[in-house]
Amino acid sequence: MRTVGSTDLQQPSAGMADTAESQKVVIVGGGLVGSLAACMFSQRGYRVDLFEYRNDPRLSAVSQGRSINLAMSRRARAALGLVGLEGELLRHGIAMKARMIHDLEGGTREIPYDARTNQCIYSVGRKFLNDVLLSAAEKRSNVRLLFGHKMTGGSLDEGRVEFERTEGGTGGPKAKVKAVEAVGDLVVGCDGAFSSLRRLFMKKPMFNFSQTYIEHGYMELRIPPTADGEFAMPPNFLHIWPRGEFMMIALPNQDRSWTVTLFMPFAQFEAITTEAELLAFFGQHFADAVPLLGEDALVGDFFRSKPQPLVSVKCRPYHAGRALLLGDAAHAMVPFYGQGMNAGFEDVRLLSGLLDGLGGSPAGLADVLRRFSEHRNADAEAICDLAMYNYVEMRDLVNRPSFLLRKALDNALYAVLPDVWVPLYNSVTFSDMRYSECVRNRVWQDQVIRGVLVALLACAALLGLVAFVKA
Secondary structure, eight states, rough: EEEEEOOOOOOOOSSSSSSSSEEEEOOOOOOOOHHHHHHHHHTTTOEEEESSSSOOHHHHSSSSSOOOOEEOOOOHHHHHTTTHHHHHHHHEEEOEEEEEEOTSSOOEEEEOOTTTTTEEEEEEEEEHHHHHHHHHHHHTTTTEEESEEEEEEEEETEEEEEEEEEOOOOOOOOEEEEEEEEEEEEEEEEOOOOOHHHHHHTTTTTEEEEEESSSSEEEEEEOOOTTSSSSSSSSSSSEEOOOOOEEEEEOTTTTSEEEEEEEEEEHHHHOOSHHHHHHHHHHHHOGGHHHOOOOHHHHHHHHHEEEEEOEEEEOOEETTTTEEEEHHHHHHGGGGGOHHHHHHHHHHHHHHHHHTTOOOOOTTHHHHHHHHHHHHHHHHHHHHHHHHHHHHHHGGGGGSHHHHHHHHHHHHHHHHHHTTTHHHHHHHHHOOOOOOHHHHHHHHHHHHHHHHHHHHHHHHHHHHEEEEHHO
16 A cells, blocks of 8 residues: 655654644545635645545536536525635626526516615536635645545544556556555545545444435426526526426626536436427426526436436534544535535634634644534524425425515514514525524514514404394
């Protein structure tokens, strides 16, 4: 086995170093959270080696892996601001001020995200964001990016990670597989929902893990720009076609196309087997979108692809030995609250805040990992649960009068009592409130509303009784 040592990627300091400059961080995974973490650690003076399974994604015209568009909100912006990249990403992003709901007849209506202060979320491309973060990390002299490295094992207690690197091609008789070993004062797992580093955690006693697949998958389609190069729909909206058991959404892109995502039970995907069945299905449920998608493109995209699964992952603790899990490796969620990236980026910001108080003692970093794990777990599990709930809201509840009434009531109370009554969506998307506190706040609001309704009903009953007695 080739050991990555002092003449190559450098060994960590003995024990826990007294200064960041003499400490080594090994990051597994060069996606969004891993590349942001590399920027954060390097900014603080740590030596960083980032290992990524893929080849350099910046050299690929199409993003490898998941490509669901991202909705950037306050939590991600705060983390990007930490490394000086918020402005660049905001200039690239497309503001979305409201949901645009499409009904079966082709009519539309708006549901603003923040009717009081007009805050918005931003549609950003996953590949663009990953490219920007990788390039920002690469500019730093204390960061090394190592692509094409597949993690194969290691030791959490020793901070040691083992990789395989294929040289001389991706296969065939000339390809050579080399074993590579890296050792760090800290190993950070940012390698996604199916994390290889997390597998080492699962060998540890008292580590809890669960994953839940939903019965719905997703498939991406595309609405191209119009003939004159403009958006085919109003661009400053997240467009939603809610249909009860399934839905379709569309987010705007910089090239004036739309990334369209169909979420639907796998059984329903499988029931569509012919071009005629597909066009009949879309004609019944998404008639206004068919001319925008184009029948030929719709048929080609649908039958060229397979619906992809959606999984929610929970685990705890997030630390073991010299290792820590961040982002989807710690708490993968379904995409329906638009908080996957935001939560992962917030992980990095919160960890940076804890590092601010790191002392020079050898046990300092170990204490930071423990405190991060204890602080973050309840919030991560809360947003995983909220993401599950929001799918029901997006595909079904947004069409119900009770939902619209509650939304109007929340907005009215928020307008007159902004420091007391913050709606759930606003607290999750436009504040730094802990996710678990957002949930507790919503529970309190529900209790208040129920109490007021009971009081009103009691008053009405009492008035009715008085009127009856007088009669």
